[in-house]
Amino acid sequence: MSVGFQAVQWNRRKIIYDTILIAGVVLFVGTFMTGGALRNPPADYAAWIGLRIKALGTCAFTMLTIILVIGPLTRLSPRFLPLLYNRRHFGVLTFFVALAHAYSVVDWFGVQGAMSDLVTEMTNNPKFAQFIGFPIKALGLTGLSILFLLAATSHDFWLAFLTPRVWKALHMLLYVAYGVLVMHVALGVMQEDQRIHIPLLLGGSFALVTGLHLAAAWRERDAAHASRDNWIVVGAPESIRDKRARIVVAPDGERIAVFRDGDQIGALTNLCAHQNGPLGEGCIINGLVTCPWHGYEYRLADGCAPPPFTEKLATYQVRLRDGVIEVDPVALAPGTPASIRIA
């Protein structure tokens, strides 16, 4: 690790990002409610709450859709990486917007004096066996519970405590939450509101998430196939920015970061030994490959952290053939020297 290690902290960029996020939510909900009130003025307080339920629910679902497209977008273009680094804040805010939506539902029943109906609907409902008419609030509560679990464990403390492997597996539940919430909308407001725009927007969002995942997977599959003698073609040395890396994908899906430091080329696993951070998105500082997440450092030559630290990364053999850098996708033992000079 780095001598100057610091946990990820608030910085100006994160504050700007969060300010934009919160402003976006306020603007979305405000515009939705103003537009709704102008088009169909609410008759009473309960109708206002109904409008608020729709505004917050739409906002939370839109945010969840954006969160799920960030991953494939960054795999398609590195321009979206700043969104990826701040995705956890986006997720936590999404949970709070969803919580406000759920609170509004409870508020609506409270204002109507029908709280017992809500309890009955959740606990003693004969429609659990039906498809159309299935209690959508149970679906919403399931999605909200998953979002809570993910938001509560989003801090780096939990990443270290649960270990990166368990933490990542847990956070894959977001896909389950999205599926449950698509059905929450499809069996809820889409059945009540006959206008065409609801299925169009819901189906469009779902198709966008699915389509981008497919496109990213297809692109990586193509890149993995660009190989000679089972070695992966990376490109000309100049195609790798100095002190930066290009990430290539091995046929088994493993990501390999190919760095260039002047005339030295070396390939390391893309997973940092600390918390599985994306090493290839970092850069070389003071001659050491530095992870963008927490500043852990490794020598390009052999993937070892400088003394007194002991972390070691798997390295990969590289070669220059016909002016093109190629990588052997078979990982070497962590700490094995494998970089080359191309001068």
Place this chain on the structure above:
Amino acid sequence: MTRGHRRVHRLLWPLLAVVVALGFTMALVKRPPPEQPADSAPKTRVDALTPEPTK
């Protein structure tokens, strides 16, 4: 994301996507039709000419 996560991801999300796509399609198909305006709809010429059945 480790190799194991990627494998789970590749198995999980297509499965989930198919299930949700089926659910969404079923919800769309079983969606109740838009409500017709009450009795104000003009009758067709055939309807107008056909006498109401006696009860």
